[in-house]
Amino acid sequence: MPPAQRISGVRRAPRGIEKGHLVPIRSVSAALALALLPLSVAAPAAATAKRDLQRDVDAVVAAGASATIAEYTDRSGTRRAAAGVARLGRPAPAPVDGRFRIGSVSKTFLATVVLQLEAEGRLSLDDTVERWLPGTVPNGDHITLRQLLNHTSGIENYTAAMGLSPEKWLPQRYRSWAPAELVALATAKPPLFPPGTDWSYSNTNYVLLGMVVGEATGRDYSAEIQRRIIRPLGLRHTESPGERTVISGPHAHGYLPAGPAGSDEPVDVTTMNPSIADAAGDMISSTADLNTFFRALVTGRLLPPAQLAAMTTTVPGHDYGLGLEATTLPCGITVYGHGGGIFGYVTGTFTTRDGSRRLALSVNPYVGDPDDALQALVNHAFCGRDAVPDRE
Incomplete structure (x- = not known):
């Protein structure tokens, strides 16, 4: 499947395992930046805001998703909304507290662990891949862990090397990798460019980082994420499932329009072996857990100041730091987070630098094109409807 494309200000929601970010592109307009809401808001205003979020979530489903859930938190409180159905052909609604596959949002969890290990002196971001994984990567003695984290390594993306498409993936969806x-x-495949000379998103970088964490700690990367992040933050709905094929707890099903040639007949792809994503994107979570994680991250609960500053420093000319994206919305507000896409599921996370405003959402794309509706949802949440009017 080709890489996710930027369309109408939002990278197209993927139906495969490619990059799959939802963050809008940078805008030249910063004049409409809004002040944060006060600590208390009158009940009618809060009720209106909840109705607005529901309206935006409904619009995403109407534009081409079987289900969408979202949670937005600011200083006035938390609002949650869900639209669509948990399973096509059945009346049960999508669960607002549902779990979902988060794809590449997993990278931020792993990057946090790597930076914690650096802070502890157990590795250096200037260490080479060869230092930790001898003989694994050609030219590994010229590729650093920092270049893996910020996608400047030049290593080919293994999902691109697979030529992965729904048709090729479905017969092997339960294979262990x-x-x-x-x-x-x-x-x-040959390198895309010499290390450090360019930028190209590659899931391979984070598979390698997962292997490095194992070498540095003597434990699997998923055990380190559990020990260092999930357990301390009380993220009860977040996990790295390994090779377990099901999503435990309430969840909306994911689909691909991968029936007979030329048809949009839905194929339920909720169950799969997530080892094909490994450390680059195998995790499951919920909107509440993701908002809790990103608030803890950007406010310094998980990383010392030096490591957090490095994480939020982006590659020149790109929005990407060390496992974290920074995007300026049309109203001038900058949000931090990560997007993720894996078969049947698309995830978006957005957090202001002080952690006071947070949005996490999950979309089950199916048919149509929900990109404009997704962009509107994000822009309305952070910028307001008056600052960023609906498109005609």
């Missing part, structure tokens, strides 16, 4: 197999698919 070892990290070394995924890396080998990428390293069989």
Whole structure:
């Protein structure tokens, strides 16, 4: 499947395992930036804001998703909304507290662990891949962990090397993949560019980082995420499932329009072996847990100041830092987070630098084009309807 494209200000919601971010592109307009809401808001205003969020979530489903859930928090409180159905052909609504596959949002969890290890002196971001994984990557003695984190390594994306498409993936959706197999698919291809000279998003970078965490700690990356992030923050709905194929707890099903050629017949892809995503995107979470995680991250609960500053420093000419994206919305507000896409599920996370305003959403794209509706949802949440009017 080709990489996700930027369309109408939002990268197109993917139906595969590619990049899949939802963040809007940068705007030249910063004059309409809004002040944060006061600590208390009258009940009618809060009720209106909740209705507005529901309206935006409904619009995403109407534009081409089987289900959408969102949670937005600011100083006036938390608002949650859901639209669509948990399963096509059945009346049960999408659960507002549902769990979902978060795809590449997993990268921010892993990057946090790597930066914690740096703060503890157990590794350096200037260490080479060869130092930790000898013989694994050609030219690994010239590629640093920092270049893996910010996608300047030049290593091919293994999902691109697979030529992964729904048709190719479906027959092997329950296959188990070892990290070394995924890396080998990428390293069989020539480098995209010399390390540090350009930028290209590559899931292979984070599979390698997962392997490095294992070498540095003696424990699987998922155990370190559990020990260092999930358990301390009380993220009860977040996990790295390993090779477990199901999503436990309430959830909306994911679909691909991958029936007979030329049809949009839905194929339920909720169950799958997530080892194909490995450390680059195998995790499951909820909107509440994601908002809790990103608030803790940007406010310094998980990282010392030096590591957080490094994480939020983006590659020149790009929105990407060390496992974290920074995007300026049309009203001038900058939000931090990460997007994720895996078969049947798209995730978006957006947090202001002080952590006071947070949006997490999950979309189950199916048919149509929900991009404009997704952009409107994000812009309305942070900028307001008057600052960013609906498109005609």
